[in-house]
Amino acid sequence: MKLNLRVAILASLALQAFLIFFAPVRKRRSNWWITTPLWSAYLVSDSVALYAFGLISKAQINGGTSDSPVDASGHLLAFWAPFLLLHLGGPFTITAFSLEDNELWGRHLLNLSIHLVSACYVFYQSLSGNKLIVPSILMFIGGSIKYIARTRALYLASFRMLRDSLLPSPDPGPNYAKIMEGCIAQEEANIQPLIAPWQSHHVGAEGEKFLDDRTVIKEAFFYFKKFKGLLVDLIFSFHDRDHSMQFFNSRTAKDAFRVIEVELNFFYDLLYTKSAIVHCPSGYIYRAISVGCIVAAFASFHVLNKHGFHEYDVQITYTLLLGAIGLEFAILGMVICSDWTIAKIGTSEKHGRSLFIGSIFIKFLLKFKSESSPFALRILSARWSKSVSQYNLIDSRLRRWPKWIDKLIDARLRKWPRWIEEPLSLIPLRELFDDLKSGWVEPYNDKLGELIFDELKQKASIANDLQSIKEMCAARGKWALEHTKTGEDCEMLLPFICDVDYDDSLLLWHIATELCYNTDTDESTNDHRETSKILSDYMLYLMIKQPGMMSALAGIGQIRFQDTCAETDRFFDDKLSDNDHICLRKSPFCSYRSEAC
Incomplete structure (x- = not known):
């Protein structure tokens, strides 16, 4: 049993590492030889963690294993259980493999409750004389936070919750009577009329001929927030449509596709990853607590007297701790270097010092993600494959x-x-x-993008009302x-x-x-x-x-x-x-x- 448990918990760690680093690849490639291993790892990772949980529970019930003392073995098994909660929390880069997985958040919530109770039971069974009580509690806190975050990410990305979160508050509309009275009074007093309160105050980059990378991410994030209601069949106002058309009509085809590329990347992260819950104040807090608990658990275990533990089990425990820390810092690097970070900094700069520091940091990130960076970094930061899949009837x-x-x-x-x-x-x-x-x-290639963009601009020029839009689409x-x-x-x-x-x-x-x-x-x-x-x-x-x-x-x-x-x-x-x-x-x-x- 002990050998099976060792293999299972190490396999669970390996699957987490595989998913963290290779899950983003499916944004750029849809080949079956890429999606099949990712899909298999996504499904098997939870099963392996649950299998290891079962082995730990069985070992606790049987009173330990035959190759080490009962009390020491039970204490170490209790310390391994929170690692499985950490693994069941899933990697940052993939919470759902398909949209249907988001609708199963209720099942994950039930599993969360069961596994938390199981982990508490395993910990309770080893309370007597447990030398690992401090690192076990720290890992339990970190693993629980990760598991709760995964369930919350699935819940927020589900169709119903996403739709409810995007519904605007009841709005009776502008009081046109008072507005007209004010406009008439301003005209009589020869005062320049103000902007109507229902008009948007967003000023895009219309004055720039070519968009730099920072402006591309900023504009893409603005339109992502404005039009993500389309994912759940919500409509947008004609003011939003007009502002969008005005922005893209003043852009080149290359810049327009750059903005759409980043915008679609935000949509992907919202639906399939934890980005939406990480890039917010509460997300930063839970990340800091989770990483802090894992690091503190490693320090506590390192200074602990390990007499009575099997040498192989100690090595496996160090592997789990170092692996967890390494993966957490790898995720931290992905979070810092993501488009979300650049967009959040760009929209939150309010005074001179933050503007200066933020600009330096953004320039560093953009240089890291630029085409002049090393090939490996470009592969990790690429948003799509820059290729077009083909299928031909006659050729087939x-x-x-x-x-x-x-x-x-x-x-x-x-x-x-x-x-x-x-x-x-x-x-x-x-x-x-x-x-x-x-x-x-x-x-x-840019020639293909220019053809598509020019055709869309021609069609948009005649889309003056709903009837013309319907005729154009048909x-x-x-x-x-x-x-x-x-x-x-x-x-x-x-x-x-x-x-x-x-x-x-x-x-x-x-x-x-x-x-x-x-x-x-x-x-x-x-x-x-x-x-x-x-x-x-x-x-x-x-x-x-x-x-x-x-x-x-x-x-x-x-x-x-x-x-x-x-x-x-x-x-x-x-x-x-x-x-x-x-x-x-x-x-x-x-x-x-x-x-x-």
């Missing part, structure tokens, strides 16, 4: 597995016993292989057809664009983009040839590989995509010979320039 069908492989798999499964066949049928092998051979990424390519040089010839295509569902329209435009890309190869007459194809493949990637981002069409979109794939397979099988298939597998796009297509 040309690279599909030969039919004889599917037949072989099906025939082999039918020969196996039913108790083996059913579990294997649950493993999506074909989908896994399809991801390996059909998906890829393209690097993001266009689905109508704008592109009406503003081409051959607009009259494209009128016959409008019914195929406007009178179909969104997913159907997306597939039609994807195929049309692919055909135009491979037939019009003169880039001198078409500046957006490459960027249009990247956007087209990205939209299909969202529809097929990330249907949760298009929940309104996830089900029917998958069905129509499967039907389109079957029709494409039939077309290639009928029109192309065996030699063509061999050529296509080597060069997927050569068929588009042939007469067969």
Whole structure:
């Protein structure tokens, strides 16, 4: 039992370290070989800690272990129990793996109560002559604070609580009668009218041509607080919309995407990490108490007479203490170097000295996170992958597995016993292989950002009222057809664009983009040839590989995509010979320039 406990508690510490340092990677990469280990570690970490808790409780009930004295062993086990509370508190960088985990805060609250009672019971069992009572109490306080913080972070990020926290207080609106009376009186007295009380007083960086990194974070934090109600289906006022449009209309595409990049990073931290509860006065206090208790527990254990303890157990205890301290200081470094810290300092500078000190500190942090910093630091501070995931319909069908492989798999499964066949049928092998051979990424470039930003600015210029906004969002390519040089010839295509569902329209435009890309190869007459194809493949990637981002069409979109794939397979099988298939597998796009297509 003692060996199992040693392995379990060290494994729990290792899983915490893995999650702390590698959980932020999923903001920049969504590959299955990255998300699967993180998901497994996220699930297993709690199970391993609970398993170790059970071993400690069982050892206490049985009165110790066989390889060390009963009293000393029980005291040391009681000291190990708070470490498991610390581990169950979870790492700073990941509290939820998906949004659904936030809705399970009630389950975590129940587990918190049970585990606190269990830890108290283990501690109570070893009170008699316990030499480790002081470090045990200190670790119990630190571990309890961490566990409570995790449950609170899940609770605050749940849909209902987040929505309730963002609801404004009841507001009857401005008293227009008194306002007009005041304006009339000011006009009669030849006094310059003041700003109306319902207008926003936020002054953005409209006067700056290019935004520095500090201004980018400041503006992103402002719009994050202003528009985070969109996460829970709350509306925003037309004044907020107008101020946002005014700010982005005066920006370049590069600066606009920099602001949005930081803003989305704030959204991620709010939903999946402890940043929202750490970067506040109460959060700073609980962090200081937790770290102080852990350091004090280490000092208390270090000066303690360890006679009677097993040498291996002492080494494991030092490993747990040093590991906890190291991880806490690593988290402290992440907290200090985060965008939240820069934004909080930027919004709280009120007098000259704090302004000067804050500016120096922010300059240091921005230099640490800049592109001129070492490669390892840039990787840790990167907010996204700066790449665009791609999925192409034609390419996926040309690279599909030969039919004889599917037949072989099906025939082999039918020969196996039913108790083996059913579990294997649950493993999506074909989908896994399809991801390996059909998906890829393209690097993001400023040309792509400029195309998107310019199109959005053109659309926003005609969005004057609610009706025009609805028409603009429902266009689905109508704008592109009406503003081409051959607009009259494209009128016959409008019914195929406007009178179909969104997913159907997306597939039609994807195929049309692919055909135009491979037939019009003169880039001198078409500046957006490459960027249009990247956007087209990205939209299909969202529809097929990330249907949760298009929940309104996830089900029917998958069905129509499967039907389109079957029709494409039939077309290639009928029109192309065996030699063509061999050529296509080597060069997927050569068929588009042939007469067969």
